Amino acid sequence: MSEPGRVVPARRRGLADEVADRVRDAIFGGAYPPGAQLREVELSAALGVSRGPVREALLKLEREGLVRSEWHRGAIVTTLSDVDVAELDSLRSALEQLAVRLVVANAPEADLAAIDEVVDRMDRARDEHEMVRCDIDFHDAVYAASGHRRLVEAWQAIRSQVYLFLLTRIGVSSDGYLTSIPAEHRRLASALRARDGEKALELFAVHRGEAFDVLTGK
Template sequence: MSDEELAAYSLVELAVDRLRRDILSGRNDPGERLVEEQLTRRLGISRAPLREAMRLLAQQGLIEHIPRRGARVATLSDDDVRELYEVRDVLERHAVGGIPAGPDLTGLRAALDVMRKATEAGDRPELANAHRRFHTEVVRLSGNRQLTDLYESVLVRIQLYMAVNMRREAEVARAEDGVHRHERLFAAVVAGDVQGILTALSDHGARAYLT
């Protein structure tokens, strides 16, 4: 790969990362139009890497291209959201049943630590990423890589709407409540309590995001 190709690729990665963080943190609402001129100025890149970044984000289900109307943040119907949560529940239950005794909790502990720090700093984008990473790490404990990849792709699509609701929740709930919920889930994993893990996941508040 030439220096020019490497530089262009780096710009695409930068744009993907910035736009993904904005969408998944709730900065951009579902259905919001994405204007190329505004994005090129804000990101400091040309249209070519921006369009490639938006193409990659469309593959992830985060952006939709509407004929003759440009691009927008992806939208989900009520049925889409309900079905995605059903898939999430099935994958979580299958994964939890496959967690071996004495699993390596390094990744899960690190995600919880990032969540605590992001909560203290009021860093909503980092907090959203930490939430998703924590749940992905729980599923990763099963050792099933394909299941983990599928689960993470489902979480990314759900977070389109979770981000909006997390923003609303932040206005009425204590910031540390989310950390405490994940600490209870972590404790159940440490104890190897399968039923406790499933109960913690069920009580985690996910269904509140269906409103």
Template sequence: MTTAMPGFRPAKRAGLSEEVVESIRQAIFDGVFKVGDRLGEAEIAHQLDVSRGPVREALVLLRQEGLVSTELHRGASVVKLSVSDLLELTTLRTTLETFAIERAATHATAEDLAQLESVIREMEAAVAANDEHRLTQLDIKFHDGIYQAAKHDRLTNAWNTIRSQMLLFLLTRAAANRDYLTIAVAEHTQLLEYIRSGDVAKAVAEIRAHASGAYDRLVLTYPIADRANFPTLTDETAPSSPAQ
């Protein structure tokens, strides 16, 4: 009999791949499975008390989500994201969030603003408890709120395609950068104030600076050899010069 893995919650209803997806996803975010860890179908099925079929389906879905990679003769494992992956995700995130905050600053309702304010209060509590993991999850929740306030379903869908990988990166940043606890609340409070005031120009400038700062801190978590001569986010997002 295999001992249950601490922190790995069983699926609520056996046989449903969606439940299995959520269980594995949360186990990755909670650090039960580390980056590069193998995700064995048989072991996971046993832990969750389901057959291997739903686990296999769940791993396919998590691969599409960007949290799992597969290799011949090795099977599935938690994805290892490179500096190149980070650059692609951050440039895409910056583009999406620029549009999202433009719309949020002009479309946010009182309910949207109250929800964002509530997340900041939760972030303050996480900082007081020195809980970086919780703070990181609330960071993503705040950005979810910006997309909600933008009132643009397809934009939200685009965000959801990179959301899990961004959270995985942010969890890495929180673990490696001790300044995260000291800056997170202030940065998100400033974003909220620009949304609340409807100042589109300042909101856009702040969200771009926010994404750039996160990128710079995340790059520092990689070995020097992996980030040597790598472009800055400013290089990648600067407008192209017109053809002569």
């Protein structure tokens, strides 16, 4: 226990953070789909580290909502329940509406150009997982363009779970996904650039709704 008034030296957590980054990337890349077990022994061997940093990394990913612990299986990649899907959709809607209004009202040209650049990358996406990555990058750019620091932090708090939401969406059905997503996001970007708040809000709602409908079977 530390003495009153004394600051305890910080622990080095760089290795655990690096392991978390590697495992997160593997989940996002499809190597570990929802429901897959994440075994400490196998991960430590694959990454060339001891089990301690792996255990810390899995706890970090659990806090992000990417991993869940089950007493009889250990750490597994989160499988989103119907409640998870509904809550993520409603929270994303609330955050995104504020972001869109702020972008339309205040975003400088450089931030709008950054949004357009992500759309251009979508045209070159080689597979569904790369497209999902571009989709998340697009929304990163929108939140950055809002100029609202706490809103960006709120988005970051659910970003990994929204990524998992989109991965689950392509797992259910990827029909037409590669061909439709670039045009869909180009319309979103165009509405933002035109400063048409009403149109942008409508298009973003449709965009969210399509993924939600795929996941809920509507």
